[in-house]
Amino acid sequence: MNVNIYVADSSHVIYADAICELVQKSALERGTGIAKRTPDYITQKMIDGKAVIALEGNEFVGFAYIETWSHSKFVANSGLIVAHKYRSLGFAKKIKNKVFNLSRKLYPDSKIFSITTGLAIMNINTHLGFKPVTFSLLTDDKEFWKGCEGCVNFDILKRNDYKMCLCTGLLYDPSLKVKSKFTPALAFAGKHLLLNPLIKINSIISLKK
Ligand SMILES: CC(C)(COP(=O)(O)OP(=O)(O)OC[C@H]1O[C@@H](n2cnc3c(N)ncnc32)[C@H](O)[C@@H]1OP(=O)(O)O)[C@@H](O)C(=O)NCCC(=O)NCCS
Numbered sequence: 001m002n003v004n005i006y007v008a009d010s011s012h013v014i015y016a017d018a019i020c021e022l023v024q025k026s027a028l029e030r031g032t033g034i035a036k037r038t039p040d041y042i043t044q045k046m047i048d049g050k051a052v053i054a055l056e057g058n059e060f061v062g063f064a065y066i067e068t069w070s071h072s073k074f075v076a077n078s079g080l081i082v083a084h085k086y087r088s089l090g091f092a093k094k095i096k097n098k099v100f101n102l103s104r105k106l107y108p109d110s111k112i113f114s115i116t117t118g119l120a121i122m123n124i125n126t127h128l129g130f131k132p133v134t135f136s137l138l139t140d141d142k143e144f145w146k147g148c149e150g151c152v153n154f155d156i157l158k159r160n161d162y163k164m165c166l167c168t169g170l171l172y173d174p175s176l177k178v179k180s181k182f183t184p185a186l187a188f189a190g191k192h193l194l195l196n197p198l199i200k201i202n203s204i205i206s207l208k209k
C-alpha cells in the first residue's frame with residue numbers, strides 16, 4: 001500500500017465533494033453529529049494550505065483540516081476522516097500527526113484542541129500530548145460551538161449553557177513544557193560520550209556523584 005500524505009493545495013479540490021459526502025455518511029453511521037462543512041469550505045482550506053490529505057495514487061484515503069478560533073488563540077484540528085477501506089491501518093494517526101505538525105508550524109503559540117466522543121481520536125491525541133479538559137478551557141468563540149448544531153446531542157450542549165456535553169475536550173497547550181528528566185550532569189556526560197564514544201560508562205556515572 002503506497003499511501004502519501006500531503007499538505008493539501010489547489011490540486012486536491014477535486015476531492016472536496018467526496019470528502020463532505022463521506023463525513024456525512026460516517027456521522028450517520030456513528031449516530032453522532034460532526035461539524036457540517038460544505039465543499040466550498042473544504043476547498044478553501046485546501047487552497048489556504050490548512051488541510052492535510054492522504055492519497056494512494058489518485059484514490060482518496062483520508063483528510064483533516066485546521067480552523068482558528070478566538071483570534072488564533074486556539075487552533076482546532078477538525079474533520080478527521082479515513083475512507084472505509086483504509087480504516088484500522090494507522091492512517092488516522094499519520095494524518096493527525098501531519099495536521100498537528102502543520103498547526104504547530106503555522107500557529108506555534110496557539111493552543112490546539114479537539115472535541116470528540118470517539119475513542120480513536122482520544123487515543124491518537126493522547127499520544128500527541130493532548131490532555132482531557134473541561135469545555136471552560138477551550139475557546140469561547142461562538143462560531144466554533146455553532147458547528148455543534150448539526151450534532152444529535154446539541155440540545156444537551158445548549159441545555160448546559162455550552163459548558164458541558166457528551167464530547168471530551170482535548171487540549172494541547174504549548175506553554176506547558178514537559179519537564180525533562182535529563183539532569184545537567186547527564187547532559188554533560190552525554191556530550192562527552194558524543195565527543196569520545198570510547199569513554200567508560202563508569203566515569204560518566206561518577207560525574208553525577
Ligand atoms: C475515527 C477514524 C478517523 C479512525 O481512523 P483509522 O485510520 O481507522 O485509525 P487508526 O488506524 O490510525 O487508529 C488510531 C488509534 O485509534 C484506535 N481506533 C481506531 N478505530 C477505532 C475505533 N473504531 N474504536 C476504538 N479505537 C479505534 C486504534 O486502535 C489506534 O489506537 P492505538 O494508537 O492506541 O493503537 C475513522 O474510523 C473514521 O474516519 N471514522 C469516521 C469519522 C470520525 O468519526 N471522525 C472523528 C470525528 S471526532
